[in-house]
Amino acid sequence: MNDSGQKNILSARRVGYSVDAPGGRLDILHDISLDLNAGETLAIVGASGSGKTTLLGLLAGLDQPTVGDIRLIDADLNALDENSRARVRRRHVGFVFQSFHLLPSLTALENVKLALEIAGFEDVNTRARRALDQVGLSPRLEHYPRQLSGGEQQRVAIARAFAGEPDILFADEPTGNLDQRTGGAVADLLFDLNEHHGTALVLVTHDVRLARRCGRVEEMVDGSLVQGEMAVERAERSQ
Secondary structure, eight states, X not given: XXXXXXXXXXXXXXXXXXXXXXXXXXXXXXXXXXXXXXXXXXXEEEOTTSSHHHXXXXXXXXXXXXXXXXXXXXXXXGGSOHHHHHHHHHHHEEEXXXXXXXXXXXXXXHHHHHHHHHHTOSSHHHHHHHHHHHTTOGGGTTOOGGGSOHHHHHHHHHHHHHTTOOSEEEEESTTTTSOHHHHHHHHXXXXXXXXXXXXXXXXXXXXXXXXXXXXXXXXXXXXXXXXXXXXXXXXXXXX
């Protein structure tokens, strides 16, 4: 618990990330610190190539920072090997990506069930059907991705992400491949499920309307995060 009595679910302290490049060491992220409590929503905005997706991967334990510390749920990610970090992700984390990442040879129901099976859940059929019903896809359970619209495919991806009732969901441009109307419906769904499940949301987005719906907005500037209303105003001017 933090000083306000809320459960801290994500904490990053002085995080940096560098890679070796032909011209020498390239610093992508530096001196990033943030906290997120259970049920909170955070949008990360910024220019393309500014490191937003890299930061998302670090916070989710998909990669490790060059310097600094990250705690996810109650796990010190720096102290865990890849298998241990994967176990944390399977039990506590959901993902939604811009490009859906559905398996084309599996139906909507099978895509959700597979994720639950990998995470080690029981009664995966009931969980998967319930999740797809929550996103309005009960009539489309046996349809393959090629038989679904872009919005429907993203709803399958959201059902897959929420089926295990994760503590935190990371979404990378979840409305980026959708038209405005469909993107708005998907955004409504994300925030409805956030409220229903109490799942914390971390969204990387260029969509200013989506960012404004989050409780906090931070902007990636020169590899660091800047918090506040100015982040949204700069994002609006860049569009």
